[in-house]
Amino acid sequence: MPRAPEDRRQRVALVIPLYNEEEVLPLLIERIEAFRANCPDVSEVVLVDDGSTDGTARLVQSLTAGRPGYVLLRFSRNFGHQLAITAGMNCVTADAAVILDADLQDPLEVVPRMIEKWREGYDVVYGVRRTRTGDAPLKKWTARLYYRLFQRLTEVDAPLDAGDFRLVSRPVLEAYRQIGEQQPYVRGLIAWLGFNQTGVVYDRPPRAAGQSKYPLRKSLKLALDGLASFSGRPLRYAVRLGLAVAALSVAGLVWVL
Template sequence: MIGTQTPKISIVLPVYNEEAGILATIAALEQFISNQDEAYEMIFVDDGSVDASAQLIKQARLNDDAIRLVQFSRNFGHQLAITAGIRYATGDAVVVMDADLQDPPEVIPAMIKCWRAGNQVVYGQRLGRDGETWFKKLTAKLFYRVLKRATPLDIPLDTGDFRLMDRRVVTVLAKLDEPGPFVRGLVSWVGFKQTAVTYERHERIAGQSKYPLNKMFGLAIDGLTSFSGLPLQFSVWAGAGLFLLSVVAFIHIVVSGTAGESDLLLATLLLTTSLILLSIGLVSTYLYRIFVSSRKRPLYVVAETTGFRQVQHYPNYTESSQKWG
């Protein structure tokens, strides 16, 4: 909760190969912070970048001690980078945003206002997505609506990870050690009072999207299998649909006598095989999540941190070295 003293806001930014625009992001955030009343820290989590992102952040820290850096030993993924940033954050509230300025810092004051009004989570809800292809916009829109219908949680439509969370929410999230976390789903799962702030998502300032089609698909699968048992019912629906199709095909053959039985048999066999394989794949996804959880490995490995005096340790967390500088 907000005390009488000036609150501290932690901004968590996952970073992966952002050298083309990271200095512009830092400059924009510094400009924004200079005009705010709250105290701020910027926590950059380098998710195993193979470019100069980490070095540029370290250089920027020489002139700004509000900058912090967490470096993973390899690429562990965007959602785990957010998880690590949340665990390292020390603010009264934590803002999660992308490091490419697609999430505009100018929205943060509106989030803080809602937070001061008593909301523990204030999420950014997109009105538009500049600079993205029609295909990505369409698939994102479909994904959020399928996810909302498939899960018992009230996961807001058209929202990413851009949000402000109260310290109480952050404390709960930091203690979760779920493999393959779907952060925006977990935030809905923990509850608390939540509200939305609408905004226009900007175009990337530089570089390329770190969520190509394969990663978008993986995130969608994680979201569905983390919070919904609905895909497991697919085989039941598929079996019922295939039964009805078989009945219709049989009636058509008997009545018309025009369809070739061999062609129909082959088509039915292929359809049946594909449905069986898809059903097995869905079940295997759930089994794999159980397997990953049973290994009890750390969620991520931190190779080095810069700018932290004290770090809270949590389960499934490994850190190699830490330094202040």
């Protein structure tokens, strides 16, 4: 059950990691400005440039010049999506933060529903993907499999079919900051922290522009990092497998001798 709502549930920040997002930035800022006109609760927009090699930072400065509430953080190199989110969360001064990707696959239209749940007393409101338009069937299948595997192999009650798109309250932001994880798995850490959590279902649209910054290699690394961070079981399985192989090797050697 959610706790009683507090008076300090007013201002909301958007936290958006960026990596080579020149193509989508004009549309992103346009959508954000239209959204803020109808949702004055969003007082802060934290954009984190994760070492882009194109003109992302320069374009952000141009598009947001004279517009209040924008903050641009720039990494000296590409440190990765999860660290970019973490830096943005640590920079937020508002009462809550909504994490979303720059490609507009995390719809701004869902944010008011998250804010409503937050004001009911929830500390974390995560987006649950009902559909994933534009994703290949294999990607959809592997994503569903991974979420279930993560829940089974770890002791973390992580929501199924939920990525990083979520609202987190000020108490969660402060608790997350205290962890100081060097290789964070954001959605896993937020689930692990506890607090009152609930979800809102949405349909995930295709990417608005540009290309995915999570090719197979990066997606696999994120998945493995998540499992390694929260479960000793994969390690135990690997040790057992290694011992079994060693035992078979010894048995084979004895048989040969």
